[in-house]
Amino acid sequence: MALVGPSIMSTTTCLQLEELPNKPSTFHRYIFSETHFQPSVPNTTHAKIDEHTSTPASSLEAKQRVLLLKAAREQYTLVDDHHVPSILHPGEVLVKVLAIGLNPIDWKGPAFNFGIPSLPWINGRDLAGLVLQVPNESSRLRVGDIVLVPSTDYRDIRKAAFQEYAIATDFNAARIPSSTSIHASASLGVAFVAAVLALGVSFGLDFSRLTQSPGPNLVNVVNQLNKNDIPVDIQDEVFATHDESDRPQRGDWLAIWGASTTTGLVALQLAKLAGLRVICVADIARHGAKLLESGADLLVDRHDTDRAVEIIRGVTGGKLRYAIDIVGKDTATILEKTLDPSGNAHLLGLTGLPKERNTGIKYHTVPIxxxxxxxxxxxSMVTWLEDLLQSDTLALPEIVRADGGLEGINAALDVLRSGTVSGKRIVVDLGSKESQP
Structure with missing residues (x-):
């Protein structure tokens, strides 16, 4: 796929930007030289923007280009007269989308008709973009910030990535350090969220004990929440009791099946920061070198499943207590066999769990x-992510940049579906400056 880098001052937007000189922050920041917000359709309302004023509602009545899914099992359709999403709730920000990270769900949802609240719909879960509007002067975000946004709230069409402008909440957006690739950052968000919630909430791993770039103790954070404010379908997972002896400790083994995925690589790095020993199950011929570089203690090839179980049980003495599957129900069922069934073992499945349950194993799903x-x-998660990126503690995914903007997403998803890009993320460029990393 060809690399692209159309200027932010392209004909599809009248935002005119220049990098903030002598910026006190180490994050990407921009100021507006012409200070106009004008979506991509002519004769729309112009609105003055500075770092402390909001975009008037009238400008948000303008139109933008989006990719619409009009029916299940169809490709996305490019539409150029969709409304720019409006800010509706406190804490929301308006973001000009610069890059979109593609996920398997982006093609699997339409192909198998799931994860689509209604039709027509806009999809897309990972983006990086330019902050155009902030809630107030006290927000940690400022107009001109470049942020990555994991769009986990997929039922809110305003927050989808496959559009020129999107809504995010300020507590779900992480500022991108000036030394960090905007495009690689666009591929990181959802994987980071899944890995952190799996380790920190479901397993109870305490990130505040890290000696390098310490993070949140999510068990403590969760214990301060009002249970009634949390969706009912994740309450059992979120508020499960974590005895100290049941939480992962330094030196404990963790097995990850699908370790070469972005979520797997993030989970591997975070687990190693916490002092765990990590077994990585993957296609070792293709991804072994990268996994070793990321800190894997043991590599196990996924192709011989019986041998994989034998190796993991042998190395851990049959006492493995923590395992994460990122591939599917079948591999989760295989991974289950590596765990100590005598009690206090934990199996988390991102995309499925075994049908039959063992009473000595606790089963988890990610409370996304x-x-x-x-x-x-x-x-607490996005501010930690900012610190991890700023300190170069967390390695970004390898990416392939796709050309064509929104128009090119269908072709890029075909490549993703084919599996020819393995161990890398496809990122679609929507107009960041060529000078950006």
């Missing part, structure tokens, strides 16, 4: 809704 439904959780 917690990220956007609990501001204290979301903000």
């Amino acid at each position: 809704k917690l990220f956007h439904s609990a501001p204290a959780v979301g903000e």
Whole structure:
């Protein structure tokens, strides 16, 4: 796929930007030289923008280009007269989308008709963009910030990535350091959220004990929440009791099946920061070198499943207590066999769990809704992510940049579906400056 980098001052937007000189922050920041917000359709309302004023509602009545899914099992359709999303709730920000990270759900949802609240719909879960509007002067975000946004609230069409302008909440947006690739950052968000919630909430791993770039103790954060404010379908997972002896400790083993995925690589890095020993199950011939570089203690090839189980049980002495599957129900069922069934073992499945349950194993799913439904959780995670990126503690995914903007997403999803891009993320460019990293 060809690399692209159309200027932010392209014909599809009248935003005219220049990098903030001598910026005190180490994050990407921009100021507006012409200070006009004008979506991509002519004769729309112009609105003055500075760092402390909001965009008037009249400008948000303008139109933008989006990719609409009009029917299940169809490709997305480019539409150029969709309304620019409006800010409706406190804490929301308006973002000009610069880059979109593609996820398997972006093609699997339409292909298998799931994860689509209604039709027509806009999809897309990962984006990086330019902040155009902030809630108030006290917000940690400022107009001109470049942020990555994991759009986990997929039932809110305003927050979808496949559009020129999107809404985010300030506690779900992480500022991108000036030394960090905007495009690679666009591929990180949802994987980071899934990995952190899996380790920190479902397993109870305490990130505040890290010696390098310490993070939140999410068990403590969760314990301060009002249970009634959390979606009912994740309450059992979020508020499960975590005895100290049941939480992962330094030196404990963790097995990850699907470790070469972005979520797997993030989970591997965070687990290693916490002092865990990590077993990575993947296609070792293709991804072994990258996994070793990321800190894997043991590599196990996924192709011989019986041998994989034998190796993991042998190395851990049959006492493995923590395992994450990122692939599916079948591999989760295989991974289950590596766990100590005598009690206090934990199996988390991102995309499925075994049908039959073992009484000695606790089964988990990622409470992804917690990220956007609990501001204290979301903000603790994104501020930690900013620190991890700023200190170069967390390695970004390898990416392939796709050309064509919104128009090119259908073709890029075909490539993703084919599996020819393995161990990398496809990122679609929507207009960031070529000078950006």
